[in-house]
Amino acid sequence: MGDAVADDKTVTERSEDFLHLNETPEEIAFELRAQEGALWTGGRLVIGIWTFAFASLAFAYFYLRSANNQDLWRPHDITAPTAAGAAIFAITVACAVLNLYGVRRFRSGVALDWEVAGWTSVLGTLLAVGLQIWQLTDLPFFPGSSGYASCLIGWAALNIALLLSGLYWIETLLARQARLRRALLEDGGTAQSTLPAARMFRASMEGCAYYWGFIGVVATLFWVLFYVL
Amino acid sequence: MAIDVTEQSPDLFPGETATRQHPLSTRTEWARPNVLWAIAGGVVGYLIGHWLGNVIASGYTNVQSSGQNDVANVLGLSFGVVGWMGGIGALNYPLAKMLGREPAPTVPEQSWVRYFRMTEDHKVVGIQYTVGVLLFLFTGGLLAMAIRTELLSPTSHVFGPGTYINIVGEHGTIMMMMASSAVVGPLGNYLVPLMIGSRRMAFPRVEAFSFWIFMAGYAVILTALPLGGFPTGWTGYAPLQTQASGGMDSYLVGFAVIGIGMICAGFNLAATIIHYRAPGMTWNRVPIFVWAILATCALLTLATPTLVVAGLFGILDRTAQTAFFVNEHGGSSFLWENLFWFFGHPEVYIMALPGFGIVMEILPVFTRKPLFAYRTAAAGMLGVALLSFFVWQHHLFQSGINPDMRPLFMLTTELISIPTGFLYLVTLGTLWKAKIRFDPPMLFCLGMLFNFLIGGVTGVFLSDVPVDVTVHGSFFVLAHFHYTIMGGLIFALFAGLYYWLPKITGKTMNRKLSQWHFWTFFIFFNLTFFPLFLVGLLGQPRRVFEYAQNLQPLNDISSVSAFFLGASFFFFIINFIWSVYINPRKAPDNPWHSRGLEWQTATPVPWYNFERIPVVLDDPYHYGERDAPAVADLGQELIAAGRVSSTPVDPDDLSVGGRDDLDPRPPIL
Numbered sequence: 042m043g044d045a046v047a048d049d050k051t052v053t054e055r056s057e058d059f060l061h062l063n064e065t066p067e068e069i070a071f072e073l074r075a076q077e078g079a080l081w082t083g084g085r086l087v088i089g090i091w092t093f094a095f096a097s098l099a100f101a102y103f104y105l106r107s108a109n110n111q112d113l114w115r116p117h118d119i120t121a122p123t124a125a126g127a128a129i130f131a132i133t134v135a136c137a138v139l140n141l142y143g144v145r146r147f148r149s150g151v152a153l154d155w156e157v158a159g160w161t162s163v164l165g166t167l168l169a170v171g172l173q174i175w176q177l178t179d180l181p182f183f184p185g186s187s188g189y190a191s192c193l194i195g196w197a198a199l200n201i202a203l204l205l206s207g208l209y210w211i212e213t214l215l216a217r218q219a220r221l222r223r224a225l226l227e228d229g230g231t232a233q234s235t236l237p238a239a240r241m242f243r244a245s246m247e248g249c250a251y252y253w254g255f256i257g258v259v260a261t262l263f264w265v266l267f268y269v270l
Numbered sequence: 271m272a273i274d275v276t277e278q279s280p281d282l283f284p285g286e287t288a289t290r291q292h293p294l295s296t297r298t299e300w301a302r303p304n305v306l307w308a309i310a311g312g313v314v315g316y317l318i319g320h321w322l323g324n325v326i327a328s329g330y331t332n333v334q335s336s337g338q339n340d341v342a343n344v345l346g347l348s349f350g351v352v353g354w355m356g357g358i359g360a361l362n363y364p365l366a367k368m369l370g371r372e373p374a375p376t377v378p379e380q381s382w383v384r385y386f387r388m389t390e391d392h393k394v395v396g397i398q399y400t401v402g403v404l405l406f407l408f409t410g411g412l413l414a415m416a417i418r419t420e421l422l423s424p425t426s427h428v429f430g431p432g433t434y435i436n437i438v439g440e441h442g443t444i445m446m447m448m449a450s451s452a453v454v455g456p457l458g459n460y461l462v463p464l465m466i467g468s469r470r471m472a473f474p475r476v477e478a479f480s481f482w483i484f485m486a487g488y489a490v491i492l493t494a495l496p497l498g499g500f501p502t503g504w505t506g507y508a509p510l511q512t513q514a515s516g517g518m519d520s521y522l523v524g525f526a527v528i529g530i531g532m533i534c535a536g537f538n539l540a541a542t543i544i545h546y547r548a549p550g551m552t553w554n555r556v557p558i559f560v561w562a563i564l565a566t567c568a569l570l571t572l573a574t575p576t577l578v579v580a581g582l583f584g585i586l587d588r589t590a591q592t593a594f595f596v597n598e599h600g601g602s603s604f605l606w607e608n609l610f611w612f613f614g615h616p617e618v619y620i621m622a623l624p625g626f627g628i629v630m631e632i633l634p635v636f637t638r639k640p641l642f643a644y645r646t647a648a649a650g651m652l653g654v655a656l657l658s659f660f661v662w663q664h665h666l667f668q669s670g671i672n673p674d675m676r677p678l679f680m681l682t683t684e685l686i687s688i689p690t691g692f693l694y695l696v697t698l699g700t701l702w703k704a705k706i707r708f709d710p711p712m713l714f715c716l717g718m719l720f721n722f723l724i725g726g727v728t729g730v731f732l733s734d735v736p737v738d739v740t741v742h743g744s745f746f747v748l749a750h751f752h753y754t755i756m757g758g759l760i761f762a763l764f765a766g767l768y769y770w771l772p773k774i775t776g777k778t779m780n781r782k783l784s785q786w787h788f789w790t791f792f793i794f795f796n797l798t799f800f801p802l803f804l805v806g807l808l809g810q811p812r813r814v815f816e817y818a819q820n821l822q823p824l825n826d827i828s829s830v831s832a833f834f835l836g837a838s839f840f841f842f843i844i845n846f847i848w849s850v851y852i853n854p855r856k857a858p859d860n861p862w863h864s865r866g867l868e869w870q871t872a873t874p875v876p877w878y879n880f881e882r883i884p885v886v887l888d889d890p891y892h893y894g895e896r897d898a899p900a901v902a903d904l905g906q907e908l909i910a911a912g913r914v915s916s917t918p919v920d921p922d923d924l925s926v927g928g929r930d931d932l933d934p935r936p937p938i939l
Contacts, residue, residue: 068883071549072469078545079472086537086571094575097609101583101594104605113593113600184592188600191592195583209368216370238372 315353396460467548562627
């Protein structure tokens with residue numbers, strides 16, 4: 042128990058070092074709320090940034106498809122390996138759903154379920170990235186052979202970047218949770234503690250789940266574009 | 271205020287209680303991440319990346335046949351950027367975060383070395399940006415001198431045609447990169463927290479990251495010339511882009527890198543403005559400069575990703591042999607034009623809006639009148655930001671657009687002149703019947719308004735298809751955008767610098783030298799660029815190093831004036847060195863008698879900006895009003911009474927108003 046108290050102080054001190062420089066309680070509360078709000082807005086802004094990035098890819102897709110220069114949009118209706126494409130799509134969407142489910146369980150106070158869902162997502166995302174890279178080595182066409190081929194290469198590059206960004210966010214949260222779990226044990230854990238560290242953690246986790254929802258939507262839309270249409 | 275760095279680290283595992291020094295504090299100055307390490311990291315990263323690219327692609331047929339390995343170039347530059355960021359310490363925290371660590375307490379530094387490091391102090395970042403932007407500006411300016419030297423004569427040449435177009439492209443790209451951050455970087459970062467009453471930025475590491483990657487972009491674009499330059503001008507049009515030599519890789523990587531920096535800068539500032547406004551600072555009280563920065567941030571975060579993705583496509587075309595912009599293989603060169611200008615036109619307002627923000631912020635101070643139609647100004651800026659996403663195809667009037675679509679984009683382009691006109695009318699309304707004080711910042715504001723009027727009116731001409739088709743690709747277009755960007759933005763930037771430098775440096779700038787700077791800058795700017803409208807109408811094309819003999823007199827007026835225009839910057843440099851270092855005179859706390867919140871705190875600004883987070887009571891534009899209300903309660907009574915939080919805080923008691931006994935000010939809502 043003595044250790045737990047010491048741990049608890051460590052976390053509290055950290056927050057105070059960072060936030061409580063000669064500040065009144067109202068100022069501390071104000072900055073905490075501002076930080077929570079900034080995390081909320083930051084998460085949505087990141088989604089906005091990626092939305093415009095993928096909108097650019099979608100624009101290229103439809104532009105080249107409608108232009109169909111030299112009848113080379115997609116000669117012979119050739120498609121990238123569909124099994125790999127479907128697997129990447131399915132794994133990504135499953136990771137997104139797992140994240141959203143995990144956060145719901147976390148809100149109910151069951152942090153362990155979120156951790157399991159999170160680590161599963163990490164493994165799933167690594168698998169999806171690996172499959173995406175492997176698919177690039179197994180394409181039945183040359184990258185510059187058609188508009189479709191070019192867009193698919195562009196999609197692969199952007200999708201890998203998007204998945205890695207989601208992977209980074211969830212992994213850093215899980216690592217943080219590993220450090221905070223014992224420290225906040227007395228205070229109800231990260232799910233219920235009112236300490237600043239826990240509040241920031243929860244705000245970041247909510248943003249991460251929302252972000253993963255976005256990743257799932259992107260995976261679905263572009264799977265339809267590249268493998269269904 | 272200073273933090274004892276020997277306190278227990280927050281990065282200990284639970285149960286790990288040993289007290290230790292912060293690891294960074296034990297290193298000697300030179301061993302800590304700084305710009306020297308960044309340069310070393312950049313060089314090593316470039317070498318590794320280039321070697322890797324040779325390993326991967328040296329056997330490719332196209333590499334062997336052309337002798338040009340774009341894979342090596344791109345990997346070299348990309349790894350160089352990563353090495354640079356690693357050397358400056360930008361990757362330390364993201365990597366530590368993967369181990370679950372949170373940021374160590376920030377130790378405020380007073381040494382000059384902090385300007386060469388990654389820092390979380392927004393004021394230091396603002397100063398770093400100022401120097402960085404001026405470096406871009408002077409580099410681009412030197413290239414402009416080279417261009418005008420070549421154009422002194424239509425037949426005698428200093429450069430060959432290839433070198434000339436490379437210089438033109440490098441000049442344009444560097445200037446565009448500079449202009450996109452010219453105000454947001456230096457003044458936005460330095461001033462926004464002060465103007466909204468905040469003690470810090472929302473994401474200070476992202477802010478610092480944005481600056482250092484901005485400088486990495488500078489290094490990358492400089493490599494274009496030794497790698498063979500790029501013949502496309504700053505717009506990088508395909509198919510020339512796909513066919514160009516290795517310098518094109520620098521262009522594409524450089525723009526993508528700068529784009530990432532722009533996104534980061536906009537992201538951080540937007541979150542800060544939305545959430546870190548002091549209590550009482552409602553949207554109706556937000557300084558107009560902050561509104562301008564917010565509108566710009568919306569464009570930075572949403573339009574710039576398109577540039578980065580377009581750059582990625584270009585890189586893939588040149589390295590992975592995709593065909594995004596290659597017509598013969600199912601791509602389209604017009605795709606680049608669309609993607610580039612979908613970013614490029616909002617980019618125009620990324621440059622223009624902060625300039626207007628500065629001018630509208632400064633005018634009330636020197637007219638001693640309230641800002642005319644404050645809400646209209648704010649709405650105008652948001653309107654411009656929104657509409658700027660719907661006008662990009664006017665850059666394609668001459669090529670790459672279905673002719674039936676021209677009227678639509680002509681209409682949207684003309685529409686955007688309405689909110690822009692709002693902004694201009696706001697400035698005129700503020701000037702109306704005012705007793706103007708012609709201090710140096712005000713002179714630059716008036717210069718900006720004069721120049722922007724010419725740039726704006728010619729912009730309305732260009733939005734009409736018949737005029738645009740007639741003068742497309744001529745010096746008329748060049749003169750138009752130099753009047754809006756240099757005549758608008760750079761004049762506004764100097765207005766802002768002269769206005770806020772006493773706050774930033776604590777020193778008074780020499781008035782005579784400031785006036786000399788303005789008048790030489792203003793006169794020679796107009797003498798340089800106004801003749802270019804005429805030579806454009808007379809048919810002189812851009813980016814061509816020869817021209818008709820009868821256009822030489824006008825070109826010579828422009829060239830000679832350009833040299834004087836370049837020389838006019840020396841007045842600023844000399845003034846700065848003289849006023850800050852050689853003959854420093856302490857600036858009064860509020861030399862312009864401004865009501866802005868940024869002038870209410872101490873000079874030099876303390877690390878935490880405000881002793882107490884201010885409670886804002888009114889907007890800052892009640893100039894010339896008797897019994898004007900105070901702008902903010904700065905908590906002076908609290909400070910005088912020594913009533914600060916010296917007792918440990920119960921984290922459960924952080925609810926709003928929960929400790930009213932300590933702070934008698936209004937509850938924070």
